[in-house]
Amino acid sequence: MVLVELIIFAAVAATFVYCYIKRSHKYWDERNAPHLSAKSFWGNMENPFITKKGLKYDLKNAHDELKRLGYKHGGIYLFKQPVYLCVDPEVCKLILTKDFQYFGGRGSTIDYKTNPLAEHLFNLEGEPWRSMRVKLTPTFTSGKMKQMFDTLLACGIPMLDRIEELIQQKKSLDIKEIVGCYTTDVIGSCAFGLECNSFKDPNSEFRKNRRNVISPRPILVIVAFLRFVMPAVLKILPFKFIPQDIEDFFIGAIKNVTEHRSGNKIRRNDFVQILLDLQEKAKADGQEPMTLTEIAAQSFVFFVAGFETSSTTMTFCLHELAFNQDVQDKLRNEIRKTMQENGGKLTYDGVMGMKYLDGVVNETLRKYPPLPMLFRKCDRDYTLKDTNTTLEAGTNVFISILGLHYDEEYYPNPEKFAPERFMDENKHSRPQYAHLPFGEGPRNRSRYV
Structure with missing residues (x-):
């Protein structure tokens, strides 16, 4: 009898959820907006837990379909969440630049107490973002980049030595790992003022933590899904998606660097020094200086974004040059x-x-x-x-960069690698x-x- 009651309860609950989701898929119809109808229970996306392509291709497909229908923009659904998708570059310009005051945030739902390293400029919104941006704007001037150029060249010497060594030994080159070690050394030196020695020491702390940061973790899939389609859940159940050992390493590294420099009156032309100077300026101006954790968070995103995007781009570039x-x-x-x-x-x-x-x-x-x-x-x-x-306020607005970059109107034969473009x-x-x-x-x- 209990089993039957459980089955009935589960069936009723499933029916309620199904009807609730289907009802949410009427959102754009009710607002008479151009849109794509939901193609399944998951809206206009594939089941995120079994698909092999991911959200970026779901958005590209939706971008292509909206353009085929003659729309410059239109609504879609990510699970139950209504999302507006920009298609035409001029609409993208409105959202990103001209009418930025309406779209200043990304809808971050991250709990910074649980994930202190996530409190960086990419995630911050509102006044905290504006304040941090003003502080960091002078960081990446062409003059400062030029000062760091010699560091980039110096980090390239061990890379060339490693490549020559593998050639002499007639071993294959894992180019992604090689350029990953190079960018780790560059970011470690430019951001933290530390010699990472990724080529000489396979077990160096920075090299090990680089691998840990980019290693796939199921929790990140869950967080990404919830962030876009059920953000309220993240507020109720804050997830820790930056492992404790990575958090301890980066906060500890910043603490050691700052204490060493302060105690020995050492200055370097790097990112940490810029943050330390900002801290001293705030104190002199009677303002609240950045905390150690805030400095670590800015350094963390600089490290992650710097080494991974750079090494991945170099890997794809070398792949295209080879072919x-x-x-x-x-x-x-x-x-x-x-x-x-x-x-x-x-x-x-x-x-x-x-x-x-x-x-x-x-x-x-x-x-x-x-x-x-x-x-x-x-x-x-x-x-x-x-x-x-x-x-309406609170609406998610997306732009498919893949959709734009593979649009034949702007890039004829988009699969072809043509630098002349x-x-x-x-x-x-x-x-x-x-x-x-x-x-x-x-x-x-x-x-x-």
Whole structure:
């Protein structure tokens, strides 16, 4: 009898949930907005727990379908959550830049007490974000980048030695691991002022924690799903998605570096020094200085975003060069010519002047964007220009970068690797917001946000 009652209860509960979800899929119909109808219980996404492609391809497919229907933007559903998807680059420009005051946040639901290293500029919103952005804006000027250029070159020497060693031993090269070690050494030196020695010491703390940070964890899949489709759950049940050992390592590393420099009056041209100077300036101005944890959080995102996006982009770039010999030859000739003009040396100004290299990197970022989608949250009611569609406060707004980067209107034969797309005579023939590898506007990720 108890079993029968349980079965009946489960059936009633399942029916209630199903009806509730189906009812939520009427949201865009009721607002008479252009949209795609939900294609399943999961809305316009595949079952996130069994799909092999992921949300980035769900959004690209929705982007392509909306464009095929002639829409510049339109509503979709991620599970029960209504989401508005920008399709046309001019609409993307409105959301990201022109009307940024309506879309300043990303709808973060992270509990910073549980995840202190997550309290960085990428996640912060509102006044805390504006305050931190003002403080960090001077961090990545061209002058400061130029000061760090010699560090980049110095970190490249062990990498070249390692490659030469593997060649002499006739061993295969795991290029992702090699460039990953290189970017770890660069970020470790530029951000923390530490020599990581990733090539000499396979068990170095930074190399080990680099692997731990990027290693897949089921909790991250759950958090990503809840963040976009059921954000209220994260507020009720705060998850710790940064492991305690990683948290302890980065906070400990910052503590050791700051204490060592303060005690020995040492200065370096690196990211930590900039944060320490900001701390001293705040004290002098009678303002609240950043805490050790806040400094660690900014350094953590700089480390994670810096080594992973850079190493992944370099890996894809080398992959494309290997399969496109004509591009490789043309790039090699430009590099040789530039070095010859600079006395056989690789200089900051020389690199900045390589137009074809810039095209190769940008084409890599087009085909393999580090951030395949952008997301914003509508802070207050917003009526889209020249439409009767009003986005209510709290609405999630997405942009499929993959959808834009593989749009044949802007990139004919998009699967082809063609750096010429980004030469001066070609790149001005398409909308600026058709190429968004790091986003655009005040929260442009290339500006460390």
